[in-house]
Amino acid sequence: NGDYPFKFGTYMGCDAMGNRYYENRIDYPFGQHRWVEPANIHDFDSTHIPPEWHGWMVSMNDATPSLEQEYIDKMAKDTIKGEISHAPYQSNIGHQEPYFNFNGMHNQSQIRSRGYGIGNHVVGLPPGAPDAYYTQPGSPYNEASIRKFEMQGKLDEKRAYKSEMWRQRLMTVAEKAAIEQSEKDEWTKPFEVAKTAKRLSLREQAILARGGTLSK
Structure with a gap:
């Protein structure tokens, strides 16, 4: 078009990465009427x-994300709830860790440390920072689900055990034989007692069956 390399349109919004979105339905044909000005023009990719915002860019919908969220909030406010919900979140996204400088990556499953506590220089995750993706309760990667390591008992000062199987492995042959003899006795x-009883x-x-007592 004659405006190259410039385009003029209406500012529609901005995403979390700082990309700015514009629209002009009058001066440009369909398919060119929406565009984005990247926050970092030297390192930009469609991902x-x-x-x-991708749905808006490819004309899958005409409402910007902010308008969609306003509509969702309004409908949620006007909806009469039949039952009380105890869900901690209003969406299925769940808890999210704070964003770090991960070079515009939106797939948060990649925002993880490359080793324990060393961070990830590729996505900008600093050392010691938590992974940015959601972990379900009960997952071994969920800190709230990690049980504290505790011993159940000890055979002596140097032989502590955390389970019955561990205790069996620590016991000597003589100790096992003594326990078996005690259980047998x-x-x-x-x-x-029955043999020696009168x-x-x-x-x-x-x-005795009628509730009486015997004289000595």
Whole structure:
């Protein structure tokens, strides 16, 4: 067009990365009527456009993300809730860590440390910073789900164990044999008592069955 290399249009909004979006439906044909001015013209790629603005850029919808959010908030306010929701978030995105300088990457699954606590210089994640992607409760990567390491007991001052299997591995052959003998004695004790107990006659058994007592 005759405006090259300049284009004139209406400012429609800006995303989190600083990219500015414009529209002119009068002077430009369809397909050229929407464009973006990148925040960093020296390092820009189409993947730097977030999904909500990408839909507007390719004319999948005419409402900008800010207008869509206003509509969603209005409908949520006017909607009569049938049941009380205890969900911590209003969307399925869940908790998100603070953004870091990750070069315009919107796939947060890549915003992770390349090693424990060393960060990721490729995406600009500093050392010691938490990964930027969401982890579900119960995941071993979720800090709230990591259980504190605790010992269950100890055989002596130098032999502590955290599970029954661990305790069995730490025990000596003599200790295992002593425990087995103790359990055997405990199991046979009632039989030994029964052998030495006085046998009751039928008359004495009948008295005890009626709730009576025997004289010594």
